[in-house]
Amino acid sequence: MTLSRTFVAAVVGILSAATSANAITNGVGKLPAWNAFACDVNETLIIQTANYMKEYGLLDVGYNHVNLDDCWAMKDRSSTGEVMSDNIRFPSMNTLTDQLHALGLYYSDSGWFTCAGFPGSFMHEEQDATTFQSWGFDFLKYDNCAIPFDDIIQEGMIGSGAWQMLSLRWQKKTGTTLIFSLCEWGWIDGDIGPQWNLISSIINSVSFITQATNYYGRNDLDMLEIGNGDLTYDEAKTHFTAWALVKAPLLIGTNLATISQEMLSILKNQEIIAVNQDPIYGTSISPFRWGINSDWTYNAMYPAQYWSGPSENGTVFMLINTESEPANMFFNLTESPWIRAGIQYSVRDLWTHTDNGTAVRSFTAMNVPAHGVVALLLKEDGNEPTGLMPPCAGEAFYECTAENGTSYS
Template identity: 75%
Template sequence: MALSMRSLGVAIGLLSALPANAITNGVGKLPVMGYNAWNAFACNVNETLMVQTAQYMVSYGLLDVGYNHVNLDDCWAMKNRSSTGEVVSDTTRFPDMNNLTDQLHALGFQAGIYSDSGWFTCAGYPGSFEHEEQDALTFQSWGFDFLKYDNCAIPFDDVIREGIVGKYQRMADALAMVAETTGTTFIFSLCEWGWNQVWLWGASMSHSWRIDGDIGPYWDSLASIINSASFITQATNYYGRNDLDMLEIGNGNLTYDESKSHFTAWALVKAPLLIGTNLATLSQQNIDILKNTEIIAINQDPVVGTSISPFRWGINADWTFNTSFPAQYWSGPSENGTVFMLLNTLSEPADMFFNLTESPWIRAGRQYSVRDLWTHTDNGTAVRNFTATAVPAHGVVALLLKDAGNEPYGLEPPCAGAALSQCTAENGTSYANA
């Protein structure tokens, strides 16, 4: 796999290699929030940079709102293992891994490290194949809490004699061994890029999994990943969630509205929220996007773990696979009401209209108070339908609707939206053409 094929994910701490619904220790139940160094720095990382990044997260208030992981990616190791087979950290850039993790823990963060399920990592450093238990014990002894596990340098079939599930199960079993023998639980990240329908099997050993190729800091990349996510939202719940890759807010040429859409989509589908930008150059505007606590609250909902899902594709027919124009109308349940995401995939502003009962989480015959999760305002009451006016190009509207009682008496027609086609009185009178 080419070096450019990077990946990032997060997953659940394991006490054993049991199906996900049997993992009840609570580690990784909610999406991980934090930082990963790859997209901003690639291999140009060292201990000082990682600690400085953690300090920025504290000073910006990112730790306070939940970003409590700081994760290494590739290139932290020496190119060769020791004479006894241990993986060795770069003696110049990471001379003492325990010193790094101690500093991160002291600042209030968990510490993440990276390896690969093949012979080598994507950048050519030692992978963990045939060293799974040895590496898991090493990572534990260094004080790490999180392991991102990639998919490069796959052994030949006559060596591995495993399917893709078995290749990842080897490290899941190793982490289970570490948990049993040391009491240390890891958050385990599958980075398989979704090519082998990882959302169907990833929950058997992890809490999240990459669903697509590597993200880029431009709209076309975001739209493509959102399109992929729209077809597999049912895979997400506690102990199993789709990972859409890192947050690119502050990288590349994303507009302010595109950055808001990026953050909203990732958060509301309950993906991990791992910042992948250079925090030293992050603008206050972008910091404010990352610190939207009303959006974060949906991502970190302790009662409802499910993703929002499309209820209408919008400019395309429902269930249309279109990497440039993904689904536009999404909703889902939350602890405090029904969440809506209206995503304008067009290159110009647009009004966006929907009937409330198009969402399966809305009750007919009720009215709903409307909370705008970006303007942080209460915007009156919606009865039967809602229109968001002049949604910016590639922009987003995020709403929280709460039941506000029965709708006003005597509204016509007596049934709203799609239900009108079968709207019938108790005596059999049809109102389909009312």
């Protein structure tokens, strides 16, 4: 579900954890997004973007769609009701998709108009589906602007998601796969922007709804702002890590013509991408401790700091330093529900790409940068050493008692 109303149009590559229709497939769905150009888009820009994706190796790591969002249409439909592409900026959608040699991505809306004022699909749903299919597109973003009054639509979120049924019928009829992105505003606070306060606010929002992610649908946290605006390198790493590990679609909303190699390297972290695209576990990581604040505290500036979740290769941890200065970050392993007591774990750093020894009972990340992140993969590495005291670890053990009755609580 795309939750942004930002009027940006055109794109780069996206690697997307699929929402809805293209749900249970290895690779999960990979695409691009748009927060760089507003409505200043045309066929040449889209082709240039695709070329940059190939030149910079983004295609090689899985960003294999191009996303055209809003502002591609004529302001009026044809005399028979068909939506038409702008005859100057997008003279032939079929030519565009042929040139891309890949899946196309287009935009539609569930209301009278799109968010930028172009024709929406209300009362034209099946007609638009036929048009989009004839253009060779394979991804549908169904946004939520200009919704008719309740006494007209008389339906809730499920009813307004009729496109989902159309997309499934499309797949059955044509044998092609359509990725369906449904917008339902209200779950995530505000639009994305290249400032830390906006990134931290969205991380705070998603910390309370991680249970709403699996292969049948993903929380979409909006575009990736890597390389845009005021984000530092460490903030950009946190931004990418959080989006990837909560299994959000990874839509690059950046002008690839101006992105730095440093920022590009963030988008190409294959160890982080592998967790986002995990073929076994579609679930998001979740907070196991909030850190600065008590658990379940809603705070847009200081969201949850300690997160974990399963992956096909071990337990994933994300530690976010929400403070404005470097900090050490400590946790007991068994605070995570995915860790077994009595086991030691090998530690893989997903950003330095190094194996960092073995963790026994606890782990401390040293000197985490301000607004920075640590991403770890822990794998079982045999039993913990014998003779450790106390014989039980973690505050969750209210009583640690030997057979003879000796208590260590």
